[in-house]
Structures are given as C-alpha cells and as structure tokens.
Amino acid sequence: MSDNFSQYWANEIDTLGLAPQNRHICAYGDFPNTSRIDPNHDIVLVLNGTNSGVCPPDLDWILPDRAGLVIADAVSAAFTRPIDYDRIDVLCWSWQKALGGEGGHGMIALSPRAQARLKVGGRKPVARLMRLHNADGSVNKAFFGGRTISTPSMFAVADIHSALDWAEACGGLPGLLKRVANNYAVMDDWVNSTAWIDWTCTNPAARSTCSITLRLVREHAAGEKEDDGKIVAEMIRLLEAEGAAFDIWSYGDAPPGFRIWAGPTIEADDLAILCKWLAWAYSETCAASIPPEARVVRHGYFPPSKARAVQPSTESACPQTAALESPPPQTLADCYDAILFDATGVLISQNDALPGAADILARLDTSGQPYYIVTNISSGSDETILARLRGAGLPIPAVDRIVSAGGVARHRVLEELAAGRLVSYVGSAQAAHDIFGKHPNLHCADTVETFDTLVVLDDEGFDFKRGADHILSTFRRRLIETGEMPRIIAANADIIYPSKNGTLVFGPGIIGPMLQAGLAPFGAPPISVEIMGKPGRAIFEECIARAGTDRLLMVGDQVDTDIKGAKAAGLDALLVTTGLNSCGELRQDENGAADFVAKNLNQIFDGSLSPHLRSAMHSSRTNQV
Numbered sequence: 001m002s003d004n005f006s007q008y009w010a011n012e013i014d015t016l017g018l019a020p021q022n023r024h025i026c027a028y029g030d031f032p033n034t035s036r037i038d039p040n041h042d043i044v045l046v047l048n049g050t051n052s053g054v055c056p057p058d059l060d061w062i063l064p065d066r067a068g069l070v071i072a073d074a075v076s077a078a079f080t081r082p083i084d085y086d087r088i089d090v091l092c093w094s095w096q097k098a099l100g101g102e103g104g105h106g107m108i109a110l111s112p113r114a115q116a117r118l119k120v121g122g123r124k125p126v127a128r129l130m131r132l133h134n135a136d137g138s139v140n141k142a143f144f145g146g147r148t149i150s151t152p153s154m155f156a157v158a159d160i161h162s163a164l165d166w167a168e169a170c171g172g173l174p175g176l177l178k179r180v181a182n183n184y185a186v187m188d189d190w191v192n193s194t195a196w197i198d199w200t201c202t203n204p205a206a207r208s209t210c211s212i213t214l215r216l217v218r219e220h221a222a223g224e225k226e227d228d229g230k231i232v233a234e235m236i237r238l239l240e241a242e243g244a245a246f247d248i249w250s251y252g253d254a255p256p257g258f259r260i261w262a263g264p265t266i267e268a269d270d271l272a273i274l275c276k277w278l279a280w281a282y283s284e285t286c287a288a289s290i291p292p293e294a295r296v297v298r299h300g301y302f303p304p305s306k307a308r309a310v311q312p313s314t315e316s317a318c319p320q321t322a323a324l325e326s327p328p329p330q331t332l333a334d335c336y337d338a339i340l341f342d343a344t345g346v347l348i349s350q351n352d353a354l355p356g357a358a359d360i361l362a363r364l365d366t367s368g369q370p371y372y373i374v375t376n377i378s379s380g381s382d383e384t385i386l387a388r389l390r391g392a393g394l395p396i397p398a399v400d401r402i403v404s405a406g407g408v409a410r411h412r413v414l415e416e417l418a419a420g421r422l423v424s425y426v427g428s429a430q431a432a433h434d435i436f437g438k439h440p441n442l443h444c445a446d447t448v449e450t451f452d453t454l455v456v457l458d459d460e461g462f463d464f465k466r467g468a469d470h471i472l473s474t475f476r477r478r479l480i481e482t483g484e485m486p487r488i489i490a491a492n493a494d495i496i497y498p499s500k501n502g503t504l505v506f507g508p509g510i511i512g513p514m515l516q517a518g519l520a521p522f523g524a525p526p527i528s529v530e531i532m533g534k535p536g537r538a539i540f541e542e543c544i545a546r547a548g549t550d551r552l553l554m555v556g557d558q559v560d561t562d563i564k565g566a567k568a569a570g571l572d573a574l575l576v577t578t579g580l581n582s583c584g585e586l587r588q589d590e591n592g593a594a595d596f597v598a599k600n601l602n603q604i605f606d607g608s609l610s611p612h613l614r615s616a617m618h619s620s621r622t623n624q625v
Contacts, residue, residue, distance in 0.1 A: 041068045
C-alpha cells in the first residue's frame with residue numbers, strides 16, 4: 001500500500017471476511033517492493049494514487065499465467081496513463097476524474113477470468129442495480145450489454161458521450177496522454193528550478209504524471225522552528241484570497257505541501273501561471289512573519305472570492321491582498337479557524353443526535369466554517385464512525401471531518417506489528433479489523449495467553465468483565481516470568497461516559513486503573529499508558545495538523561478528557577452541560593478550567609459568550625452563562 005486509497009481497499013477486504021490478507025506497506029510517497037508480492041494470489045492495487053502521487057512503475061511482475069485475479073482501482077488512471085489491460089482482471093474507473101465529466105458513474109470491466117470466478121465463487125450480495133448473477137447462478141451478461149434494473153440518469157450518459165467526443169477531438173487516448181505529459185513537464189521543470197519545493201514521490205519511475213504532489217524542503221536556520229505546515233497554510237490563504245488556486249492542500253497524511261491535478265483537461269499554460277503564483281505566495285509568506293490571526297482555509301472550505309485575470313507581480317504583494325482586513329468577530333465561532341466537537345454527550349447520545357446538533361453542523365457547513373468531530377469512539381474505522389454519525393442524523397459531509405482515537409492509534413499499532421510484537425486488543429474483532437486490518441500477531445485480549453502490547457478500543461460488542469479478568473491474569477503472569485509488563489496503548493481513554501438514559505457507565509479507560517489496583521499486591525511498578533485519544537496530545541496534534549492552525553476551539557462535555565486535553569495542547573475549550581456535565585456539579589480544577597461554559601451549542605453563534613474580549617480567551621477566565 002502506497003497511499004490512503006490502498007488502505008481503504010484493504011479495510012473493505014477485511015469486511016468481506018476473506019482469507020487472511022498480506023498488506024505490502026511502504027513509506028508515504030513510495031511504491032512497495034513488488035518482488036515480495038505473489039502474483040498467484042489475488043492482488044488489489046491502485047494504479048494512480050491521487051493523495052500520494054504514486055503509481056506502479058510497471059505491471060511486468062504480474063504473470064500472464066497467474067492463478068489469482070488482479071483487481072485494479074483505475075479511478076484516476078483511466079485516460080491519464082497507459083494501462084496493460086492483459087495483466088488486469090477487474091478494472092474500475094470513473095468518467096469524472098480524468099475527463100472532467102459530471103456523470104459520476106463508477107464503471108467496472110471484467111476479464112473472462114474474472115467472469116469464471118463469479119461462476120464458481122458463490123453468490124455475493126451486491127446492490128440491485130449491479131447484480132451480476134442470474135437467478136440460476138450464471139453470469140448476467142445482459143448487464144454488460146447495457147441492461148440495468150434501475151434507470152441511470154440520461155443526463156449522465158449524455159455527459160459521458162460529450163466527454164468522449166472532446167477526447168476524440170484531442171486525438172483520442174494518445175492525445176490525452178500527450179496533454180498529461182506536457183502538463184507534467186511544466187511542473188517537473190518548475191520543481192527542478194525551485195529550491196524550496198520537491199516531489200513527494202522521489203522515485204520518478206513510480207511518480208504520477210497527473211496527480212502532482214509536492215512538499216516543502218526549506219532550509220531551516222539554526223534554532224529556527226520547523227513550521228512548514230503554517231508556511232503552506234499561509235500560502236494557500238493568499239492564493240485563495242487572490243482567486244488563483246483552490247483546494248491544493250496536500251492530503252492529511254502527507255508532508256506539508258500541495259496536491260495539484262494535472263490531468264488531460266488541464267492546460268499546460270495554466271499550470272505555468274500557477275507556478276508563478278506559488279512562487280509569489282512563498283515569497284510573500286517567508287518575507288514577513290505570519291500573523292497568528294491569519295485565517296487558515298482547507299479541507300473543503302473555500303471563502304467567496306472573485307477570480308481576477310491578473311498575474312502575480314514578482315516585485316511586491318498585490319495591493320488588494322495587503323489591504324485586506326478581517327472584520328471584528330461577532331460570535332465565538334468567528335474567533336476561531338475551526339471548531340472541534342466531541343461526539344458522545346455533545347452531538348449524540350448513544351445512536352441518536354442530541355437536539356439541535358444537526359442544525360449546528362448544517363449551519364457551519366452553510367457558512368463555510370471548518371469543523372471536526374474529535375471522538376474517543378474506537379468501535380471502527382473513521383469511515384465506520386462517519387456512517388454511524390450520519391445514521392444518527394448528523395449531516396457530516398466527508399470522512400476527513402472525523403478525527404477518531406482509533407484512527408490516531410492505528411499508525412502506532414501498525415508500528416508494533418511491523419516490529420514483530422504480539423498485540424492484543426480490548427474490543428470486538430470487527431472493530432479491531434476495521435481499524436487495523438487483520439494480522440497474524442493481532443488477537444483479542446481474552447483469547448490469548450500472552451502479548452507484548454495491549455491496545456484499548458471500545459467495549460461495544462466485548463465482554464468487558466471477562467476480558468478484564470483475563471488481562472489481569474496475563475499481566476501478572478508476565479510480571480512473574482519476566483519482571484516486566486506489556487505496554488498499553490489507549491485509543492479510548494474514557495473512564496466514564498453517559499448512557500442513553502442519563503446514568504453513568506464505566507468506559508474502556510478504566511482498564512488501566514483496574515490493572516494498577518489489581519497488580520499492586522504483587523509489587524507491580526506503575527503502569528504506563530500511552531494515550532492516543534483524549535486527553536492525550538496525539539489526537540489534538542492530529543487536529544492541528546489537519547486544520548493547519550492551532551486557533552481551534554474544543555467543545556466537549558467531559559472535563560478530564562475534552563477540556564483538560566485541549567488545554568494541555570494549548571487550545572481553547574468550551575464546556576457544554578448537555579452530556580456528562582448535565583448535572584452541573586463536576587469540578588473544574590485550575591489546570592482543567594474551560595474558557596467558556598454554555599448550556600447549549602447555539603451559544604457559539606448567538607454572541608452571548610463575549611467574543612469581542614479576544615485577549616481574555618487565552619486566559620484562565622471562564623465565562624459562565
């Protein structure tokens with residue numbers, strides 16, 4: 001796996017309950033070593049990674065007489081690069097990406113080998129429109145001839161035909177590939193002549209020619225803080241204010257930089273102009289200090305601006321930019337670049353949205369205010385959590401708005417597995433496999449006799465009492481045999497949380513204190529817990545990295561996790577009395593005092609929290625409303 005979409009495919013394979021999979025993982029911006037891949041097994045790969053800018057150098061390592069199927073994600077590879085179709089059995093692509101159409105239909109092509117697998121592989125549940133079997137189990141070949149059960153949009157079909165007519169006018173596929181090559185040459189020349197930028201993928205053979213991903217490579221003076229994220233954020237702010245470029249921020253897991261589409265619908269001359277704009281923005285950003293109030297825009301938030309056909313000056317900043325002044329804030333939301341919401345107790349209770357929560361998120365989406373759901377929920381991947389919150393009635397637009405403890409813990413756990421350590425988890429197998437995938441060294445904590453690392457997920461679908469008893473015995477055995485104890489990684493560190501009927505229940509985070517108390521009679525040393533979720537720093541650092549700024553407001557209902565965690569990370573915090581604090585009696589000590597306390601989320605917008613007192617927002621004062 002060389003990019004995030006490869007990971008998404010791997011997670012989907014997990015949900016099918018197939019035989020154990022081998023994940024070939026490499027560093028971000030690289031492509032795995034294909035000599036370790038057995039082409040006689042089924043292979044799933046992405047032909048063009050738009051988030052990492054990586055693609056397979058070739059497909060020669062796939063045997064013509066292979067036993068397994070090759071399933072290729074060609075969503076952005078179709079019409080942008082040559083594809084050796086003889087080495088692929090299942091190809092899926094989209095008209096929208098490369099040809100700029102709005103049809104939006106996902107397409108799939110099956111080789112004769114793939115069709116033969118359908119006949120012997122057993123019937124699988126597939127959406128009715130895409131049902132590939134007839135009633136007798138044979139392949140529904142009529143489907144591939146154009147017959148469907150539901151009627152697709154004829155506007156979409158017309159759009160596809162229009163895109164193909166344009167492609168034919170460009171010279172067909174050779175013409176499209178030539179346009180891509182010309183675009184790549186423009187960007188490559190600029191990168192080679194610019195000292196502060198480089199390709200994210202340093203191997204030209206594995207580099208995408210249409211998904212341009214770049215990273216900053218600034219030289220830092222002695223003692224200078226490495227702050228490339230803020231440099232990139234300020235550059236993007238300037239470019240968007242000038243109407244010169246939008247949505248070019250690098251993917252969340254990539255180094256600070258830019259992600260630029262250079263497919264066949266893009267003109268090489270426009271990319272050359274963009275390079276001049278980037279150089280101008282870098283010069284302006286590095287020539288002066290970045291004001292802490294600078295509004296950072298990213299992840300789908302684009303403020304209204306009028307595009308102007310003006311090119312950047314190499315001498316000075318455009319006077320329009322220099323004259324821009326932000327209006328004074330009118331509400332608390334205006335004072336921050338993004339808002340962080342806890343989920344349970346703030347937006348949802350169990351699986352139901354709390355009153356007004358959906359309206360608040362819809363209002364933020366309408367106004368263009370970025371927000372993120374920062375949750376210790378670890379019952380599945382970010383995609384699974386997004387589906388759960390949407391099912392509760394929250395209109396969250398995309399998965400990049402979810403910052404979960406499980407997602408943050410994922411990289412740490414994969415490091416443990418890559419180091420050959422035995423990892424056990426507290427939680428259900430479904431949750432663990434959804435987050436981490438399947439691995440021979442990953443097992444449920446109540447089914448194994450020993451492990452090196454314990455990762456604490458959610459207790460949903462898990463016999464918590466039985467699991468805790470087994471874990472206690474395992475820790476004691478390790479203590480007696482080796483004098484050491486397994487390390488603990490806590491994704492969900494919640495010790496308590498509110499149930500649907502308003503009562504309090506113990507959360508998975510209680511496992512640490514329980515083990516400490518249970519092992520104390522045996523002379524056990526203090527148990528060290530590496531906290532990935534709230535109140536640990538890791539999840540808040542992920543929020544800062546994703547938002548590109550630390551001007552964030554954390555909205556939560558738990559002092560010990562939401563409020564203390566945010567304050568320890570240097571963020572402002574608002575305590576709402578809708579969840580765990582509904583009784584209004586939980587203490588706030590000096591180190592965990594919220595900057596604001598509100599009875600409901602509407603007070604973020606109604607002006608009642610004195611946003612004009614901007615300097616007071618970074619003090620320990622609490623506005624009680």
